[in-house]
């Protein structure tokens with residue numbers, strides 16, 4: 001099999017007003033899609049995203065630097081093609097960030113081709129460990145009124161999600177505590193409750209805030225401090241009375257390895273688009289497994305459910321209905337959680353079919 005042609009398209013998907021966390025307001029999603037066509041008629045689809053910005057930069061990187069290195073190659077040599085793409089771009093446009101985010105659509109599309117060629121779903125060709133994985137309900141809800149916040153979390157509990165996650169990091173600590181008290185009361189003592197501070201605090205403030213939140217029995221505290229401050233996470237791990245989740249702001253396997261070696265993370269949140277696709281995500285998962293760490297990937301539920309069913313240490317998938325693709329209407333066959341679990345279908349590859357006609361209306365490049 002040979003790759004004949006690669007097409008890319010950039011879409012801008014408007015989001016509902018009022019979505020924010022402690023460091024970001026999110027109005028739109030830039031969805032960058034790559035379609036890999038082969039001489040055997042198999043088409044692989046992959047995508048990456050950003051929160052409203054940088055889409056054109058990623059498209060340019062793919063069109064001019066990455067895609068030309070794949071045309072004419074056998075798409076089933078995924079590891080080799082991944083290395084070739086990565087090694088050809090990092091000396092020019094840095095090792096991580098834009099580079100890895102731009103690699104993702106191509107790598108995901110190659111895995112989609114491999115699944116379709118094998119006639120098997122992605123999670124099976126990745127190894128196949130489980131048929132379904134628990135889902136937790138998550139919201140971009142820091143600006144929500146307490147009433148809207150409670151509506152959201154009770155809705156998640158009513159749908160039997162494994163647990164719920166809310167945003168924290170309001171200016172005044174007391175406001176966070178009031179909201180948490182109301183949420184804990186609404187969801188009851190048994191539902192796992194996670195909180196996400198989106199890198200807002202210093203180590204000192206994180207210690208103070210975490211101590212004040214102990215009464216709510218948090219399942220994890222996510223990104224209390226800057227993602228790059230691994231030494232800070234190491235200090236917090238030995239200090240605060242909560243497990244730490246981080247990794248959505250990590251781009252390279254080396255960054256994850258450093259966190260693992262320091263004992264600085266307990267739940268690993270690698271994002272398949274940000275790390276550069278399925279290939280690097282699985283490498284990170286294998287290294288995490290050697291440290292006996294569970295994978296709880298950030299967003300991208302459409303792929304993350306396959307990853308967590310394919311890797312032995314796949315643990316938990318985030319369902320963020322206001323920011324995922326499954327709930328936008330742009331996917332023709334969304335696989336949403338049922339009874340609190342994601343169950344990938346047996347469709348070959350990742351199985352996601354985009355409504356390209358509808359997307360054409362929001363295409364910007």
Ligand SMILES: [Mg+2]
Nearest residue numbers: 196222223248
């Ligand atoms: Mg987060």
